[in-house]
Structure formats: structure tokens, C-alpha cells
Amino acid sequence: MEMNQQVGAFTQGRILIVDDNAVANRALVEILSLEGYSVATACDGFSALTRLAEFAPEIILCDLDLPGMDGITFIREALRRGNSFHLAIMSASHVGQDVAAALGADYVPKPVNLGRLLAWVGEKTRPWAQRAQGT
Numbered sequence: 135m136e137m138n139q140q141v142g143a144f145t146q147g148r149i150l151i152v153d154d155n156a157v158a159n160r161a162l163v164e165i166l167s168l169e170g171y172s173v174a175t176a177c178d179g180f181s182a183l184t185r186l187a188e189f190a191p192e193i194i195l196c197d198l199d200l201p202g203m204d205g206i207t208f209i210r211e212a213l214r215r216g217n218s219f220h221l222a223i224m225s226a227s228h229v230g231q232d233v234a235a236a237l238g239a240d241y242v243p244k245p246v247n248l249g250r251l252l253a254w255v256g257e258k259t260r261p262w263a264q265r266a267q268g269t
Contacts, residue, residue: 145170145171145172146169146170146171146256146259147171147172147191147192147193147255147258147259148171148172148173148174148189148190148191148192148193149166149171149172149173149174149191149192149193149194149195149255150173150174150175150176150182150185150186150189150191150193150194150195150219151163151166151173151174151175151176151194151195151196152175152176152177152178152179152182152185152194152195152196152197152200152205152208153175153177153195153196153197153200153224154177154178154197154199154200154201155197156177158244158246159175159177162195162246163175165248165252166255169252169255171255171259172189174188174189174191177200177201178200178201178202178203179200179202179203179204179205179207179208179211180202180203182194182196182200182203182208182212183203183208183211183212183215186212186217191219192219192220192258192259193219193220193221193222193255193258193259194209194212194219194220194221194222195222195224195242195251196208196209196221196222196223196224197223197224197225198223198225198227198229198230198233199225205223206233206237209221209237209239220240220258221234221237221238221239221240222234222239222240222241222242222251222254223237223239223240223241223242224242224243224244224246225241225242225243225244226243226244226245230243231243240254242254
């Protein structure tokens with residue numbers, strides 16, 4: 135579990151990546167950080183709940199197949215606790231698309247298309263970034 139926060143500089147928004155694939159996490163952290171986002175990661179649902187409370191992300195990118203607490207249980211618990219965030223389910227299975235639809239979330243198929251992901255993240259964080267800049 136690693137966390138990359140940009141301190142002292144304006145960021146485009148905060149993103150929590152919940153995935154037990156360490157290689158995928160590191161790649162997404164690097165790319166999203168270079169785009170100006172503050173990024174935190176969690177490798178299971180339990181640590182994701184802790185990160186959620188500490189980090190207060192605008193966006194959560196969540197895999198479903200996680201050790202311990204799975205992605206669906208994490209999302210339900212996060213919503214039950216009153217958290218507000220944009221959610222994208224990341225999955226290589228068509229089941230991910232069904233789950234995303236049932237939760238009112240967006241679906242990001244794996245392997246992730248970085249261009250599409252960055253466009254989606256930009257669309258979801260644009261209102262937050264404008265508020266943060268006072269525009």
C-alpha cells in the first residue's frame with residue numbers, strides 16, 4: 135500500500151485506486167500523478183476504508199476481486215458511511231459492467247485504456263478543480 139500526495143501544490147483532484155495488483159497500481163499512480171492528481175492506493179477493501187477516511191477522494195477506481203473485503207462490499211460500506219465520490223469499477227470481466235450499472239457507477243474495462251481513463255477522470259474532477267481555484 136503506497137500513497138503519493140502532492141503537498142503544497144494545487145492538484146487536479148484526489149483519486150483512490152483500490153486494486154490488489156501492485157504493478158497496475160504503481161503505473162496508474164505514476165500516470166495520474168504526472169497529470170497533476172493526488173493519488174492514494176489500497177490493496178483490499180479494509181485498507182480502502184481507512185484510506186477513504188484519511189484521503190477523502192473525489193474519485194475511486196475500484197477493482198471487484200480483492201482479498202479480504204471485496205470491491206462490492208467496500209463500495210457499499212463506503213456509501214453507507216455517507217461518503218460522496220465518483221466511482222469507476224475496473225474489471226476484466228463483463229460482470230464488472232453489470233455491477234457498475236447496478237451501483238450507478240462507470241465501468242473501466244481492464245486492461246485500462248489510459249486515454250479514456252484520463253478523459254473520464256478529467257470530466258469528473260473538472261467541477262472540483264474549478265471550485266478549488268475559485269473560478
